[in-house]
Amino acid sequence: MANIVAIVGRPNVGKSTFFNRLVEKRQAIMDNEPGVTRDRHYGYAEWVGKFFTVIDTGGFVTGSEDKFESEIRKQVKLAIDEASVIIFMVDCRDGLTGFDKEFANVLRASKKPIFVAANKADTPDKSILAAEFYGLGLDSEIFPISAENGGGTGELLDEVVKVF
Ligand code: GDP
């Protein structure tokens, strides 16, 4: 099975920033299907000699009738189905939200390996906030990261690629 990592989470937690960091060196966005690019981007990445595909998704918003949001929801479900590993991104600055909890419930049902990335932990004091996400009740270690400055991303990726 192909090595595919999907980055999921509600809007504005930093998924695309992390995706761009991962695929940056290769500039390898490969999906140009009309109408799909906005919500789902594919790229190639490498970490410690392991190669994998990364999927960046749009946000997942539960319980909305809105067409745009239902499209996002569909795309995320597809990403979850395709992925061999899921990085569930949350935001240390916002703390644990209701959407995060609902999202966690959908992910738990996927039965895929899940890694929680508590993003925007730009400084050690922010990293401490990441512990709150153990309250999601997911079977995952919580990895404080900064997609912006790269902090903690190595520790996260070391664990992710062990799945491959
Ligand atoms: P997405 O909607 O989940 O794809 O989130 P984006 O990657 O578009 O980021 C949303 C906002 O959060 C942008 O203004 C980013 O610059 C900011 N952001 C992303 N990662 C970090 C981070 O590690 N630290 C800080 N402070 N801001 C970040």
Ligand code: MG
């Ligand atoms: Mg994005």
